Amino acid sequence: MHLKLAFIGFGNVAREFARILDHDRISLEADRALTWRVTAIATAAHGCVLSSRGIDLLEAVGVVSSGRQLTEIDGATSVASTAELIEQCDADVLFETTPLNPNDGQPAIDYIRSALSRRINVITANKGPIACKYRELRDLAKRFNVGFRFEGTVMDGTPVFNLVETCLPGTRVFGFEAILNSTTNLILTLMEDGRPFDESLSEAQLRGIAEANPDYDIDGWDAVMKAKALANVLMDAERRGTRVECEGIRGIDAGELKAARDAGFSIRVVARAVDGPESVMISVRPERVKLDSLFATIRGTSNVLVLKTDLMGEIAIVEQDPGVRQTAYALLSDLLRM
């Protein structure tokens, strides 16, 4: 199978995925009879280009990383906009990794709609579309008989959506509790080690973990979007309606963490979804968790998801200290499951 690939967004995650793809080229062909070429790359700041004969991926990574324009690449044709690029790219699989717009998930939702209705398989690492319009996009993919995958939107490449879909057939998920936001978890664990809030936040930013606007992490909304994405896919929350409560970590100081510890607790930002009588209740808030509990052991950028199911009781999956490679792997795992 030979696949034409298009990239919408070519930031850290997409470029790391590009390096993995290039590195694994020989084994993908040998083990899976999978060959590929990249026929389109769209960026906000480095241009949008097409090339039917294929763009050298490592060259594109070098061009963008050094701040130059993709139009410099030999044989690449410039296109005016991302929307136009999707119309013209004639790809088999499109990787959508544009930055999150937390208000309405746009323009990523329109990009995905456009690609799916052109019968292009879509893989996204962008939680906005799954949190805001999952049902519509899933149904659109079904209607045009193409794949729509999004493992990287929650907990990077750690299987959460695929875990339930392929490994827990016949079970019903009726709720979950989780630690989903790496920035606030890193800040809380640095503060537990005695460092002040501002310094902890700066470290999270230095390490490239905090989102572009840290308020969005700090105030809990990143975790809410991820919890909504999980609830939409695993609990059909869009059909049932959701109620959301959200509280961030802005008010927490070192004294509060120390008082909790003296009483035998850590503080973690816990995201929950509960199947209520009329809707799915989603909450994100800092909670005291016992020092000897699973959640207290989740430190730094690690994440955890505890699924509550009928036949299998509680199952937890933990991602230890993820980096950009783990999110990039999500794109690969989705590609290999297409």
Add this chain to the structure above:
Amino acid sequence: MHLKLAFIGFGNVAREFARILDHDRISLEADRALTWRVTAIATAAHGCVLSSRGIDLLEAVGVVSSGRQLTEIDGATSVASTAELIEQCDADVLFETTPLNPNDGQPAIDYIRSALSRRINVITANKGPIACKYRELRDLAKRFNVGFRFEGTVMDGTPVFNLVETCLPGTRVFGFEAILNSTTNLILTLMEDGRPFDESLSEAQLRGIAEANPDYDIDGWDAVMKAKALANVLMDAERRGTRVECEGIRGIDAGELKAARDAGFSIRVVARAVDGPESVMISVRPERVKLDSLFATIRGTSNVLVLKTDLMGEIAIVEQDPGVRQTAYALLSDLLRM
């Protein structure tokens, strides 16, 4: 799709699975177009019977649970032995749940060989065959173009084999560490709460968690078999050869647990596999684990597996407080993935 099902072994796990199958009959037909009938059941103490028109599963559960003979069931034909039953059963899927023989995995391996070479799909919850003869059985299934599944052999229905196969494509597992034996974990955590070894063992037996012969759990060999099964499937250990070290919990007393706790540790029976230069090193032994570590939070009958991978780093999956239903679910999940 209509499937003829055969049961080899009809103990607690198979009977719980039978209850789930019966309970889900309508939804399996509605959601998955799957109908079934049971054409054969073989037991050691309650006879072996065939019925081409189908055996009422709940009736069979009742007969065996009350200590009677399966030949009492209307329309059932008696067969002399399990081997003969496999030859004659004409099933599509065979569930093998006979008790483990820890020495060589027999006679389960012969049952599975016989079924696979008659083009019968096999689902087993018996770790012996996977620990002793995985490669041969996998290749036999491939040769006869039938399925061979075994999710329930390690950590009950919690996805471990399926997790790697379907959710982590393209990654390499180069090692793992795990708590795999519920009996020793329950005993250690009861002893941490101040109860003596003998009393803790009795409780594990009362709760139906200890294997028939508790020595096998206590001395670490149950965990070794599970670790070998994992290493065979996830790390191709049979081809590379294995070295095994095993130490049980017989020597541990309350004083040692208290001394560990005072120093900031719990004791857990940790199973490890490491990809060595010449072979796969498998070890099972009691280890001190930090009180604030993931492993220290695994209490009672809970289990954990931490996979060490190239692309995804470390991923942990935790099964919380499993019972017989979770093992029975493994058979259902394997059936639905056939």
